[in-house]
Amino acid sequence: MGNVLVIGAGGVSSAAVNKMAMNADIFTSITLASRRKFKCDEIAAGVKERTGVEISTAEVEAMDTPAVVELIKSTGAELLVNLALPYQDLALMDACLEAGIHYLDTANYEPEDDAKFEYHWQWAYEEKFEEQGLTAILGSGFDPGVTSVFATWLKKHKLDTIRQIDVLDCNGGDNGMPFATNFNPEINIREVTADARHWENGDWVTTPAMTKKVTFDFPGVGEKNMYLMYHEELESLSTHFPEIERARFWMTFGDAYINHVTVLQNVGMTGIEPVMHDGKEIIPLQFLKTVLPDPGELGALTKGKTCIGDIATGEKDGETKTYYIYNICDHEECYREVGSQAVSYTTGVPAMIGAAMVLKGIWRDPGVWNMEQLDPDAFMDMLNTQGLPWEVHELSGPVEF
Secondary structure (H helix, E strand, C coil), X not given: CEEEEEECCCHHHHHHXXXXXXXXXXXXXXXXXXXXXXXXXXXXXXXXXXXXXXXXXEECCCCCHHHHHHHHHHHCCCEEEECCCHHHHHHHHHHHHHHCCEEEECCCCCCCCCCCCCCHHHHCCHHHHHHCCCEEEECCECCCEHHHHHHHHHHHHCCCCCCEEEEEEEECCECXXXXXXXXXXXXXXXXXXXXXXXXECCEEEEECCCCCXXXXXXXXXXXXXXXXXXXXXXXXXXXXXXXXXXXXEEEXXXXXXXXXXXXXXXXXXXXXXXXXXCCEEECHHHHHHHHCCCHHHCHHHCECEEEEEEEEEEEECCEEEEEEEEEXXXXXXXXHHHCCCHHHHHHHXXXXXXXXXXXXXXXXXXXXXXXXXXXXXXXXXXXHHCCCCEEEEEECCCCCC
Protein backbone atom coordinates (compact mmCIF):
# COMPACT_ATOMS: atom_id res chain seq x y z
CA MET A 1 0.00 0.00 0.00
CA GLY A 2 2.77 2.47 0.84
CA ASN A 3 6.47 3.28 0.66
CA VAL A 4 7.84 4.98 3.78
CA LEU A 5 11.17 6.57 4.73
CA VAL A 6 11.92 6.66 8.47
CA ILE A 7 14.60 9.07 9.73
CA GLY A 8 16.23 8.31 13.09
CA ALA A 9 17.62 5.16 14.69
CA GLY A 10 16.80 5.34 18.40
CA GLY A 11 14.48 3.29 20.58
CA VAL A 12 11.29 4.90 19.22
CA SER A 13 12.41 4.28 15.65
CA SER A 14 13.17 0.65 16.43
CA ALA A 15 9.68 0.12 17.88
CA ALA A 16 8.05 1.91 14.95
CA VAL A 17 9.78 0.03 12.13
CA ASN A 18 9.22 -3.32 13.85
CA LYS A 19 5.49 -2.56 13.99
CA MET A 20 5.54 -1.33 10.39
CA ALA A 21 7.06 -4.64 9.34
CA MET A 22 4.32 -6.45 11.27
CA ASN A 23 1.83 -4.55 9.09
CA ALA A 24 3.42 -5.33 5.73
CA ASP A 25 0.04 -5.04 3.98
CA ILE A 26 0.16 -1.29 4.74
CA PHE A 27 3.93 -0.68 4.70
CA THR A 28 5.02 -2.39 1.52
CA SER A 29 8.49 -0.78 1.48
CA ILE A 30 10.43 0.57 4.48
CA THR A 31 13.73 2.46 4.44
CA LEU A 32 15.42 3.37 7.72
CA ALA A 33 18.06 6.10 7.63
CA SER A 34 20.19 8.05 10.10
CA ARG A 35 23.67 9.55 10.32
CA ARG A 36 24.79 6.27 11.94
CA LYS A 37 23.97 3.61 9.38
CA PHE A 38 25.27 0.83 11.65
CA LYS A 39 22.42 1.59 14.09
CA CYS A 40 19.94 1.25 11.23
CA ASP A 41 21.54 -2.04 10.24
CA GLU A 42 21.23 -3.35 13.81
CA ILE A 43 17.53 -2.44 13.90
CA ALA A 44 16.98 -3.96 10.45
CA ALA A 45 18.59 -7.23 11.58
CA GLY A 46 16.21 -7.37 14.55
CA VAL A 47 13.23 -6.68 12.29
CA LYS A 48 14.28 -9.49 9.94
CA GLU A 49 14.69 -11.91 12.85
CA ARG A 50 11.27 -11.06 14.36
CA THR A 51 9.15 -10.66 11.25
CA GLY A 52 11.06 -12.03 8.27
CA VAL A 53 10.65 -8.64 6.58
CA GLU A 54 13.68 -7.00 5.00
CA ILE A 55 13.95 -3.24 5.34
CA SER A 56 16.44 -1.05 3.52
CA THR A 57 18.94 1.16 5.39
CA ALA A 58 20.80 4.32 4.44
CA GLU A 59 23.10 6.95 5.90
CA VAL A 60 21.93 10.56 5.86
CA GLU A 61 22.39 13.73 7.88
CA ALA A 62 18.88 14.95 8.72
CA MET A 63 19.91 18.62 8.62
CA ASP A 64 21.28 18.24 5.08
CA THR A 65 18.07 18.97 3.18
CA PRO A 66 19.47 18.30 -0.33
CA ALA A 67 20.82 14.92 0.81
CA VAL A 68 17.44 14.00 2.31
CA VAL A 69 15.70 15.06 -0.92
CA GLU A 70 18.07 12.85 -2.89
CA LEU A 71 17.37 9.92 -0.55
CA ILE A 72 13.60 10.45 -0.84
CA LYS A 73 13.82 10.37 -4.61
CA SER A 74 16.07 7.31 -4.66
CA THR A 75 13.71 5.34 -2.40
CA GLY A 76 10.49 6.51 -4.05
CA ALA A 77 9.01 7.13 -0.59
CA GLU A 78 5.61 8.82 -0.40
CA LEU A 79 5.81 9.58 3.34
CA LEU A 80 8.70 10.66 5.57
CA VAL A 81 8.37 9.65 9.24
CA ASN A 82 10.64 11.89 11.32
CA LEU A 83 11.81 10.05 14.45
CA ALA A 84 15.02 12.05 14.73
CA LEU A 85 15.60 15.08 17.02
CA PRO A 86 13.13 18.00 17.28
CA TYR A 87 15.88 20.39 16.09
CA GLN A 88 15.68 18.69 12.70
CA ASP A 89 11.93 19.08 12.06
CA LEU A 90 12.06 22.13 9.81
CA ALA A 91 14.91 20.83 7.65
CA LEU A 92 12.97 17.59 7.09
CA MET A 93 9.73 19.45 6.35
CA ASP A 94 11.68 21.47 3.77
CA ALA A 95 12.93 18.22 2.23
CA CYS A 96 9.39 16.85 1.98
CA LEU A 97 8.17 20.00 0.25
CA GLU A 98 11.05 19.93 -2.21
CA ALA A 99 10.62 16.21 -2.94
CA GLY A 100 6.80 16.36 -2.96
CA ILE A 101 5.96 13.82 -0.21
CA HIS A 102 3.94 13.75 3.02
CA TYR A 103 5.48 14.33 6.47
CA LEU A 104 4.86 13.01 10.01
CA ASP A 105 6.71 13.51 13.30
CA THR A 106 6.31 12.83 17.03
CA ALA A 107 7.71 16.01 18.62
CA ASN A 108 7.49 19.69 17.72
CA TYR A 109 10.36 21.89 16.61
CA GLU A 110 12.82 23.13 19.21
CA PRO A 111 15.75 25.44 18.41
CA GLU A 112 19.04 23.83 19.37
CA ASP A 113 20.25 26.91 21.25
CA ASP A 114 17.02 27.70 23.11
CA ALA A 115 15.10 25.25 25.33
CA LYS A 116 11.75 26.38 23.95
CA PHE A 117 9.51 23.94 22.11
CA GLU A 118 6.53 25.52 20.37
CA TYR A 119 4.41 24.79 17.31
CA HIS A 120 4.42 28.21 15.63
CA TRP A 121 7.51 27.42 13.56
CA GLN A 122 5.79 24.37 12.05
CA TRP A 123 2.32 25.95 11.83
CA ALA A 124 3.96 28.55 9.56
CA TYR A 125 4.31 25.77 6.93
CA GLU A 126 0.52 25.45 6.55
CA GLU A 127 0.22 27.30 3.25
CA LYS A 128 3.26 25.60 1.70
CA PHE A 129 1.87 22.11 2.33
CA GLU A 130 -1.63 23.17 1.24
CA GLU A 131 -0.35 24.65 -2.02
CA GLN A 132 1.46 21.42 -2.88
CA GLY A 133 -1.43 19.19 -1.86
CA LEU A 134 0.71 17.54 0.81
CA THR A 135 -0.12 16.47 4.36
CA ALA A 136 2.03 17.14 7.44
CA ILE A 137 1.01 15.42 10.70
CA LEU A 138 2.57 16.86 13.87
CA GLY A 139 3.07 14.96 17.12
CA SER A 140 2.02 11.40 16.34
CA GLY A 141 3.51 9.91 19.49
CA PHE A 142 1.69 9.21 22.73
CA ASP A 143 1.91 12.60 24.40
CA PRO A 144 1.55 14.49 22.22
CA GLY A 145 -0.35 12.21 19.90
CA VAL A 146 -2.59 9.60 21.47
CA THR A 147 -3.52 11.92 24.35
CA SER A 148 -4.68 14.51 21.77
CA VAL A 149 -6.67 11.88 19.86
CA PHE A 150 -8.17 10.75 23.19
CA ALA A 151 -9.43 14.31 23.72
CA THR A 152 -10.97 14.47 20.24
CA TRP A 153 -12.59 11.05 20.68
CA LEU A 154 -14.11 12.18 24.00
CA LYS A 155 -15.48 15.34 22.36
CA LYS A 156 -16.87 13.34 19.45
CA HIS A 157 -18.47 10.55 21.48
CA LYS A 158 -18.86 11.57 25.15
CA LEU A 159 -18.79 15.37 25.59
CA ASP A 160 -20.14 18.42 23.79
CA THR A 161 -17.41 20.61 25.25
CA ILE A 162 -14.14 20.09 27.14
CA ARG A 163 -13.67 22.72 29.86
CA GLN A 164 -10.77 21.17 31.75
CA ILE A 165 -8.20 18.61 30.66
CA ASP A 166 -5.28 17.05 32.51
CA VAL A 167 -2.81 14.85 30.65
CA LEU A 168 -1.26 12.33 33.07
CA ASP A 169 1.93 10.48 32.08
CA CYS A 170 3.07 7.79 34.50
CA ASN A 171 6.05 5.52 33.98
CA GLY A 172 5.98 2.94 36.75
CA GLY A 173 8.95 1.09 35.26
CA ASP A 174 12.26 0.34 36.97
CA ASN A 175 15.50 -0.37 35.10
CA GLY A 176 17.72 -0.74 38.15
CA MET A 177 20.03 2.11 37.07
CA PRO A 178 21.00 4.85 39.56
CA PHE A 179 19.98 7.49 36.99
CA ALA A 180 18.70 7.08 33.46
CA THR A 181 16.17 8.89 31.28
CA ASN A 182 13.22 7.18 29.59
CA PHE A 183 13.96 8.72 26.20
CA ASN A 184 16.67 10.88 24.60
CA PRO A 185 18.52 12.33 27.65
CA GLU A 186 19.11 15.70 26.02
CA ILE A 187 15.44 16.25 25.19
CA ASN A 188 14.20 14.71 28.45
CA ILE A 189 16.35 16.88 30.70
CA ARG A 190 15.58 20.05 28.72
CA GLU A 191 11.86 19.39 29.26
CA VAL A 192 12.21 18.60 32.95
CA THR A 193 14.33 21.64 33.81
CA ALA A 194 12.15 24.12 31.89
CA ASP A 195 9.63 26.25 33.78
CA ALA A 196 6.22 24.62 34.17
CA ARG A 197 3.39 26.30 32.27
CA HIS A 198 -0.28 25.51 32.05
CA TRP A 199 -3.26 27.13 30.31
CA GLU A 200 -5.85 28.76 32.55
CA ASN A 201 -8.62 31.25 31.75
CA GLY A 202 -7.17 32.38 28.44
CA ASP A 203 -3.53 32.78 29.44
CA TRP A 204 -0.39 30.90 30.39
CA VAL A 205 0.46 30.48 34.08
CA THR A 206 4.16 29.89 34.78
CA THR A 207 5.64 28.20 37.85
CA PRO A 208 9.23 27.12 38.60
CA ALA A 209 10.18 23.66 37.33
CA MET A 210 9.25 20.65 39.48
CA THR A 211 7.66 22.69 42.30
CA LYS A 212 4.05 21.44 42.10
CA LYS A 213 3.85 17.78 43.15
CA VAL A 214 0.70 15.66 43.56
CA THR A 215 0.30 11.99 44.50
CA PHE A 216 -2.06 10.10 42.19
CA ASP A 217 -3.20 6.46 42.14
CA PHE A 218 -2.62 5.28 38.55
CA PRO A 219 -4.55 2.27 37.19
CA GLY A 220 -2.28 -0.73 36.82
CA VAL A 221 0.63 1.04 38.52
CA GLY A 222 -0.43 2.42 41.91
CA GLU A 223 0.41 5.64 43.74
CA LYS A 224 3.13 7.81 42.21
CA ASN A 225 4.29 11.39 42.62
CA MET A 226 3.52 13.44 39.52
CA TYR A 227 4.81 16.92 38.74
CA LEU A 228 3.26 19.79 36.82
CA MET A 229 5.24 20.43 33.61
CA TYR A 230 4.88 22.18 30.29
CA HIS A 231 4.31 19.92 27.29
CA GLU A 232 3.60 20.86 23.69
CA GLU A 233 0.10 19.43 23.41
CA LEU A 234 -1.10 22.10 25.83
CA GLU A 235 -0.39 24.71 23.13
CA SER A 236 -2.26 22.87 20.39
CA LEU A 237 -5.18 21.68 22.57
CA SER A 238 -5.81 25.19 23.92
CA THR A 239 -5.68 26.49 20.33
CA HIS A 240 -7.94 23.91 18.71
CA PHE A 241 -10.42 23.53 21.60
CA PRO A 242 -11.18 27.22 22.28
CA GLU A 243 -13.65 26.33 25.05
CA ILE A 244 -10.88 24.87 27.23
CA GLU A 245 -10.58 26.88 30.44
CA ARG A 246 -7.70 24.89 31.96
CA ALA A 247 -5.18 22.48 30.44
CA ARG A 248 -2.35 20.90 32.43
CA PHE A 249 0.31 18.23 31.91
CA TRP A 250 1.68 15.97 34.65
CA MET A 251 4.54 13.47 34.61
CA THR A 252 5.74 11.07 37.29
CA PHE A 253 9.30 11.04 38.63
CA GLY A 254 10.86 9.18 41.53
CA ASP A 255 12.74 10.99 44.29
CA ALA A 256 16.11 9.67 43.05
CA TYR A 257 15.48 11.09 39.57
CA ILE A 258 14.56 14.52 40.98
CA ASN A 259 17.64 14.53 43.24
CA HIS A 260 19.97 13.66 40.35
CA VAL A 261 18.52 16.32 38.04
CA THR A 262 18.70 18.94 40.81
CA VAL A 263 22.38 18.22 41.48
CA LEU A 264 23.25 18.15 37.76
CA GLN A 265 21.44 21.45 37.28
CA ASN A 266 23.18 23.00 40.28
CA VAL A 267 26.63 22.13 38.93
CA GLY A 268 25.87 23.33 35.42
CA MET A 269 25.68 19.97 33.64
CA THR A 270 22.22 20.67 32.19
CA GLY A 271 23.37 23.86 30.46
CA ILE A 272 22.83 24.31 26.70
CA GLU A 273 25.28 27.20 26.24
CA PRO A 274 28.78 26.28 24.98
CA VAL A 275 31.65 26.25 27.49
CA MET A 276 35.38 25.83 26.95
CA HIS A 277 36.96 22.56 28.13
CA ASP A 278 40.59 21.68 27.39
CA GLY A 279 40.67 24.20 24.60
CA LYS A 280 37.52 22.82 22.99
CA GLU A 281 33.99 24.17 22.99
CA ILE A 282 31.42 21.74 24.40
CA ILE A 283 27.77 21.94 25.43
CA PRO A 284 27.40 20.46 28.95
CA LEU A 285 24.03 18.77 28.34
CA GLN A 286 25.29 17.11 25.16
CA PHE A 287 28.35 15.83 27.05
CA LEU A 288 26.09 14.56 29.84
CA LYS A 289 24.06 12.66 27.23
CA THR A 290 27.17 10.75 26.15
CA VAL A 291 27.85 9.41 29.66
CA LEU A 292 24.26 8.51 30.57
CA PRO A 293 22.72 5.13 29.66
CA ASP A 294 21.20 4.92 26.18
CA PRO A 295 17.40 4.57 26.72
CA GLY A 296 17.25 2.36 23.63
CA GLU A 297 19.42 -0.21 25.40
CA LEU A 298 17.43 -0.39 28.65
CA GLY A 299 14.59 -2.55 27.34
CA ALA A 300 15.91 -5.85 28.67
CA LEU A 301 16.35 -4.31 32.15
CA THR A 302 13.05 -2.49 32.52
CA LYS A 303 10.14 -3.97 34.44
CA GLY A 304 6.77 -2.49 35.38
CA LYS A 305 4.06 -0.58 33.53
CA THR A 306 3.19 2.81 32.11
CA CYS A 307 -0.20 4.48 32.37
CA ILE A 308 -0.84 7.51 30.16
CA GLY A 309 -4.12 9.27 29.53
CA ASP A 310 -6.48 12.23 29.94
CA ILE A 311 -8.93 13.30 32.58
CA ALA A 312 -11.42 15.62 30.88
CA THR A 313 -14.38 17.52 32.29
CA GLY A 314 -17.05 19.14 30.14
CA GLU A 315 -20.72 19.23 29.33
CA LYS A 316 -22.99 16.68 27.67
CA ASP A 317 -26.57 17.77 27.01
CA GLY A 318 -26.19 20.51 29.62
CA GLU A 319 -24.85 18.17 32.33
CA THR A 320 -21.27 18.27 33.66
CA LYS A 321 -19.39 15.01 33.15
CA THR A 322 -15.82 13.81 33.74
CA TYR A 323 -14.06 10.97 31.92
CA TYR A 324 -10.70 9.26 32.43
CA ILE A 325 -9.33 7.65 29.26
CA TYR A 326 -5.98 5.86 29.36
CA ASN A 327 -3.70 3.05 28.21
CA ILE A 328 -1.68 0.71 30.42
CA CYS A 329 1.45 -0.72 28.81
CA ASP A 330 3.81 -3.39 30.18
CA HIS A 331 7.56 -2.88 29.68
CA GLU A 332 8.38 -6.59 29.56
CA GLU A 333 5.62 -7.40 27.07
CA CYS A 334 6.86 -4.61 24.79
CA TYR A 335 10.39 -5.95 24.94
CA ARG A 336 9.22 -9.45 24.08
CA GLU A 337 7.32 -8.17 21.06
CA VAL A 338 9.68 -5.59 19.52
CA GLY A 339 12.84 -5.46 21.67
CA SER A 340 11.99 -2.03 23.15
CA GLN A 341 10.79 -0.83 26.55
CA ALA A 342 7.32 0.69 26.91
CA VAL A 343 8.38 4.36 26.64
CA SER A 344 9.78 3.72 23.16
CA TYR A 345 6.84 1.45 22.32
CA THR A 346 4.17 3.96 23.36
CA THR A 347 5.73 6.54 21.04
CA GLY A 348 6.78 4.25 18.19
CA VAL A 349 3.44 2.45 17.79
CA PRO A 350 1.40 5.68 17.46
CA ALA A 351 3.97 6.91 14.91
CA MET A 352 3.30 3.74 12.91
CA ILE A 353 -0.48 4.16 13.24
CA GLY A 354 -0.33 7.81 12.21
CA ALA A 355 1.74 6.80 9.18
CA ALA A 356 -0.84 4.11 8.37
CA MET A 357 -3.59 6.74 8.50
CA VAL A 358 -1.71 8.78 5.86
CA LEU A 359 -0.87 5.80 3.64
CA LYS A 360 -4.46 4.53 3.78
CA GLY A 361 -5.72 7.98 2.75
CA ILE A 362 -7.73 8.44 5.96
CA TRP A 363 -5.66 11.45 7.03
CA ARG A 364 -4.70 13.01 3.71
CA ASP A 365 -6.13 16.54 3.65
CA PRO A 366 -3.47 19.04 2.49
CA GLY A 367 -1.95 21.24 5.18
CA VAL A 368 -0.29 20.99 8.60
CA TRP A 369 -2.33 19.17 11.23
CA ASN A 370 -2.12 18.44 14.93
CA MET A 371 -3.59 15.13 16.00
CA GLU A 372 -6.65 16.57 17.76
CA GLN A 373 -7.77 18.16 14.47
CA LEU A 374 -8.18 14.78 12.76
CA ASP A 375 -11.01 12.23 12.90
CA PRO A 376 -10.07 9.90 15.77
CA ASP A 377 -12.03 6.71 15.11
CA ALA A 378 -9.78 4.72 12.77
CA PHE A 379 -6.71 5.66 14.82
CA MET A 380 -8.43 4.59 18.05
CA ASP A 381 -9.41 1.27 16.46
CA MET A 382 -5.78 0.58 15.48
CA LEU A 383 -4.57 1.33 19.01
CA ASN A 384 -6.70 -1.58 20.20
CA THR A 385 -5.37 -3.99 17.56
CA GLN A 386 -1.70 -2.88 17.61
CA GLY A 387 -0.74 -3.27 21.26
CA LEU A 388 -2.04 -0.10 22.94
CA PRO A 389 -5.61 -0.94 24.07
CA TRP A 390 -7.40 1.88 25.88
CA GLU A 391 -10.09 2.16 28.51
CA VAL A 392 -12.53 4.98 29.25
CA HIS A 393 -14.39 5.41 32.55
CA GLU A 394 -16.84 8.04 33.71
CA LEU A 395 -15.80 9.50 37.07
CA SER A 396 -18.16 10.71 39.77
CA GLY A 397 -17.04 14.30 39.29
CA PRO A 398 -14.13 16.58 38.36
CA VAL A 399 -10.75 15.58 39.83
CA GLU A 400 -9.13 18.42 41.75
CA PHE A 401 -5.39 18.39 42.35
